[in-house]
Amino acid sequence: QSVLTQPPSASGTPGQRVTISCSGSSSNIGTNYVYWYQHLPGTAPKLLIYRDNQRPSGVPDRFSGSKSGTSASLAISGLRSEDEADFYCAAWDDSLSGPVFGGGTKLTVL
Amino acid sequence: EVQLVESGGGLVKPGGSLRLSCVGSGFSFSSYSMNWVRQAPGKGLEWVSSISTSSSYENYADSVKGRFTISRDNAKNSLFLQMNSLRAEDTAVYYCAREVGRVWYDYWGQGTLVTVSS
Numbered sequence: 482q483s484v485l486t487q488p489p490s491a492s493g494t495p496g497q498r499v500t501i502s503c504s505g506s507s508s509n510i511g512t513n514y515v516y517w518y519q520h521l522p523g524t525a526p527k528l529l530i531y532r533d534n535q536r537p538s539g540v541p542d543r544f545s546g547s548k549s550g551t552s553a554s555l556a557i558s559g560l561r562s563e564d565e566a567d568f569y570c571a572a573w574d575d576s577l578s579g580p581v582f583g584g585g586t587k588l589t590v591l
Numbered sequence: 592e593v594q595l596v597e598s599g600g601g602l603v604k605p606g607g608s609l610r611l612s613c614v615g616s617g618f619s620f621s622s623y624s625m626n627w628v629r630q631a632p633g634k635g636l637e638w639v640s641s642i643s644t645s646s647s648y649e650n651y652a653d654s655v656k657g658r659f660t661i662s663r664d665n666a667k668n669s670l671f672l673q674m675n676s677l678r679a680e681d682t683a684v685y686y687c688a689r690e691v692g693r694v695w696y697d698y699w700g701q702g703t704l705v706t707v708s709s
Contacts, residue, residue, distance in 0.1 A: 483635060513693070513694075514692075514693075514694070514695075516694050516695055516696075518636070518696075520630075520636070522630070523684075523702075524701065525595075525686065525698075525699040525700060525701050525702070526628075526636065526686065526688075526696075526699045527699070528695070528696060528697050531691075531692075531695050531697075532695075537697065567635075569635060569636050571636075571638075571694050572694060573693045573694050577653075578650070579638060579641075579650055579651075579652060580626075580638040580641075580693065580694040581638070582635055582636045582637060582638065583635065584635045585635035585636065
């Protein structure tokens with residue numbers, strides 16, 4: 482059972498907009514930044530969003546992050562087949578004194 | 592180009608030990624805190640441990656505390672994870688990651704597989 486809660490799956494057709502949610506608590510998302518990672522199993526995870534809504538250089542602006550209270554969201558617009566991957570939210574947890582990850586959301590592009 | 596390359600994974604029996612290594616290149620290794628993150632088969636990412644630039648601060652997930660030890664050798668641009676008293680639930684791909692800030696990992700390695708089985 483992950484500290485941060487994500488839906489196990491999401492899907493969309495090419496060109497659509499998809500949103501992935503991440504629910505936490507006052508000890509993590511409520512008081513600390515949220516980060517999003519994209520991962521294809523067997524490869525190196527990739528940083529998508531840092532500090533709630535900032536994109537590293539090289540990450541397309543189709544990817545955006547937002548946060549409200551103890552929940553965060555990752556939005557992907559103009560969905561492409563190459564976006565198929567697992568997506569994880571992460572945040573520092575003050576109660577655990579360490580990082581926590583969501584359980585991951587598998588995105589399928591239909 | 593920043594690169595992180597893990598090694599040392601393999602098959603080990605329950606109760607056994609293994610030492611993982613991660614070599615960094617293309618950046619000033621000694622200037623960054625480093626982390627280990629793992630992914631068990633069919634499961635999500637799980638943070639394991641972190642170490643500060645000068646090794647003065649270490650942090651561990653409760654699931655590995657007392658069994659795993661993180662260390663680094665800045666002269667050799669290397670990060671290590673000594674894993675003792677291994678359990679079946681430690682079976683996972685272990686990734687090393689460069690830390691820019693808390694939970695902010697900008698570069699990751701390709702991972703090394705650890706299998707704990709009799």
